[in-house]
Amino acid sequence: MFFELTDLLTCPRCGPASGLVLLVQELEGRRVHRGWLGCPNCRQDYPVEGGVANLRLDRDAPPVARPPVEGEELALRIVALSGMAEEKGYLLLDERLAHVAPDVLELAPELEVIVVREAADDSAEQHGISRVLSEVRFPLGGYQLRGVAIAPGGDRELVAAAARLVGTGGRLVLIDASVGDLEEVERAGLSVIAAAADTAVAERISDPVTVVKLGKRA
Ligand SMILES: [Zn+2]
Structure with a gap:
């Protein structure tokens, strides 16, 4: 870590x-x-x-494993859509994308990839990848990350939790996203800037303080 x-x-x-x-x-x-x-x-x-x-609260409880997303050039899509290929900064991957963390890092070696998952795996410790175990999504402060990539597959709570992490100018990449997931993204104050099939990318264009003020005025 x-x-x-x-x-x-x-x-x-x-x-x-x-x-x-x-x-x-x-x-x-x-x-x-x-x-x-x-x-x-x-x-x-x-x-x-x-x-x-x-960071698991109950270390003895059996973790719920969500199936990983498979797909051609998944890491390349995540890096390209996050816009972080040349950047330093944090990019968080959820449980279903965790397996591509080494490939993401290979494409964007300046990144620190944060992997948050419920189940421990046998991945070796690697420079550039910080692994966090947690059944809580996500045990991180809000509005601070430059990039977050998730595979919600209709899990709107996951979308809301991930959107909260994205800072101003930051992006949320969604793989295996439903129409409802994209609605949740917009509700969380992010703007979907591109979507094709089950993949989308959203950006937090204005800072959350401004969004609250505008909401009150309306
Ligand atoms: Zn505490």
């Missing part, structure tokens, strides 16, 4: 208002191999083991 990711993570129990503090036990360069993430509010501790931040 990338050291600076700590600034984005929030306590899954307390919600987006509570950030976490990091206690490092083993650091390799700027990556945390082993340590603890602690919530100053509820005092819950979350382990970082083998570079993976485990």
Whole structure:
């Protein structure tokens, strides 16, 4: 896990208002191999083991595995639609896209790819990929990410949770998206700028504060 990711993570129990503090036990360069993430509010501790931040609230409960999305040149589509091929910054992938994280990184090596999934897998620790386990979508502060890519497949709650992460000028890439998913994107204040078949990309054009003000006036 990338050291600076700590600034984005929030306590899954307390919600987006509570950030976490990091206690490092083993650091390799700027990556945390082993340590603890602690919530100053509820005092819950979350382990970082083998570079993976485990923010699951019930570590013993069997995780719900969602089937990965298969598709030709999936990583290429994600990178192109996010507009982040040449950029530094965070790009978050959800559970169903997690398997293409290494391919995404190969296409856009300056990125830090954040993978949030419920189920642990046996992926090796890799520079440029921060893995977070969580049954809460998503334990990160709002409006801070440049890119988020998800495969909702009709899961509108997932769309709303992912849209909240996208900062001004940032993009939400949707693979396997339904018409309802795109409605949810617009409801969350993002604008769909391109859509074809089950793939779409949306952008947060105005900042959320402005959206609230305009909404009140109307
Ligand atoms: Zn907490």
